[in-house]
Amino acid sequence: MNNQIVLGLLSEAGGVGKTTIAVNLAYEWSCRDRSAVILDLDSNHSLEDFVGLGDDCEADETIVKVFSKDFQGDWPLQTPPEFPEKFQVCQGHSLLNEIEQNLVSKKRREYILCKLLKDYPLSSELVILDCNAGWDLISYNVLAASTHLLIPLDMGVKVKTAARLIETILLTASELELDPMPEIIGLIPNRYNKGASVHEEFLKQLPEVAESVGIKLYPAIRTWQYLNNSAVFGLPLKRMRAADPLVKIFSAIANDLEKVQDAQT
Numbered sequence: 213m214n215n216q217i218v219l220g221l222l223s224e225a226g227g228v229g230k231t232t233i234a235v236n237l238a239y240e241w242s243c244r245d246r247s248a249v250i251l252d253l254d255s256n257h258s259l260e261d262f263v264g265l266g267d268d269c270e271a272d273e274t275i276v277k278v279f280s281k282d283f284q285g286d287w288p289l290q291t292p293p294e295f296p297e298k299f300q301v302c303q304g305h306s307l308l309n310e311i312e313q314n315l316v317s318k319k320r321r322e323y324i325l326c327k328l329l330k331d332y333p334l335s336s337e338l339v340i341l342d343c344n345a346g347w348d349l350i351s352y353n354v355l356a357a358s359t360h361l362l363i364p365l366d367m368g369v370k371v372k373t374a375a376r377l378i379e380t381i382l383l384t385a386s387e388l389e390l391d392p393m394p395e396i397i398g399l400i401p402n403r404y405n406k407g408a409s410v411h412e413e414f415l416k417q418l419p420e421v422a423e424s425v426g427i428k429l430y431p432a433i434r435t436w437q438y439l440n441n442s443a444v445f446g447l448p449l450k451r452m453r454a455a456d457p458l459v460k461i462f463s464a465i466a467n468d469l470e471k472v473q474d475a476q477t
C-alpha cells in the first residue's frame with residue numbers, strides 16, 4: 213500500500229504514554245472506518261492490558277513469530293473483543309529481549325523490521341510501532357521502519373532534555389541514512405499537572421524548542437484519572453467517555469494523519 217503510514221512512537225523515558233497514545237489514536241482512526249494495527253515491540257507487552265487481551269498468548273501468536281526465521285508474512289494479528297474490526301494488534305512478548313540480543317549479530321540489524329514490512333506488507337492504512345523507552349536495537353528498528361514519528365514528552369524534566377531527545381532522533385535517523393527521513397508529526401507533552409511549577413515552566417519553554425526544529429506541538433495531555441482508568445479497563449477513553457475533552461487531542465492527531473494520507477493518495 214503506497215499511502216500507508218508507519219507511525220513510530222519514541223520516547224526517552226518509560227511511562228510517558230506511548231502505549232496510551234497508540235491505543236487511543238488507533239481507536240480514533242478505526243472509528244473513522246480506516247484500518248489500524250499496533251505492533252507491540254515492547255518486551256513488557258503491556259499493550260495486551262490496554263486492549264483487554266489476556267496474557268496467555270503463545271509466543272508464536274505474537275511479534276516473536278514475525279522475527280522468527282520461518283516467518284513468511286502470516287502476521288499474528290488480533291482484533292480485541294471490544295474493538296472495531298479495523299483495529300488490530302500484534303501482541304508483544306518477553307522474548308523480545310532475547311530477539312534483540314540475537315539481532316546484534318545480524319547484518320543490517322537496524323533495518324530488519326523495515327525489511328519485514330516491505331517484504332510482507334500489512335494491509336492496514338496506519339501501522340503504529342510501540343516500543344521500549346530509550347535507545348536499543350528495537351528502537352533503532354522502529355526508527356528505520358517509520359514513515360512518520362510521534363514523540364510523547366515527559367514533563368517532569370527540563371525542556372532541554374526534550375530538545376536533546378529530538379536532536380538524538382534526528383541525528384540517529386541521519387546516521388542510519390534513512391531516505392526519506394521519517395517526518396515528525398508532532399510532540400505531545402503528557403501527564404500535565406496544571407499549576408505544577410516544573411510543568412508550567414516546561415510548557416512555557418517548549419513552543420520555542422518546537423518552533424526551532426519546525427515540529428508541531430500538540431496540546432498537553434493532562435494527568436487524568438479517566439485516561440488511566442480506561443487503560444485499566446482495557447478500553448480506549450473515547451469508548452468509555454465519548455465527550456471527554458482529552459478525546460479531542462487524539463482526534464486532532466488523527467485529523468493530521470488523515471491529511472498526510474490523503475495527500476499521499
Ligand SMILES: Nc1ncnc2c1ncn2[C@@H]1O[C@H](COP(=O)(O)OP(=O)(O)OP(=O)(O)O)[C@@H](O)[C@H]1O
Pocket residue numbers: 223225226227228229230231232233254256258343344345402403404433434435436437439440441443444
Ligand atoms: N495523561 C495520563 N493521565 C493519567 N495516567 C496516564 C496518562 N498517560 C499515561 N498514563 C498511565 O501511565 C502509565 C504509563 O503509560 P503508558 O504505558 O502509556 O506509557 P509508555 O510510554 O507506553 O510506558 P513504557 O515505556 O513502560 O512502555 C499507564 O498506567 C497509563 O495508564
Ligand SMILES: [Mg+2]
Pocket residue numbers: 230231232254258342343
Ligand atoms: Mg508502553
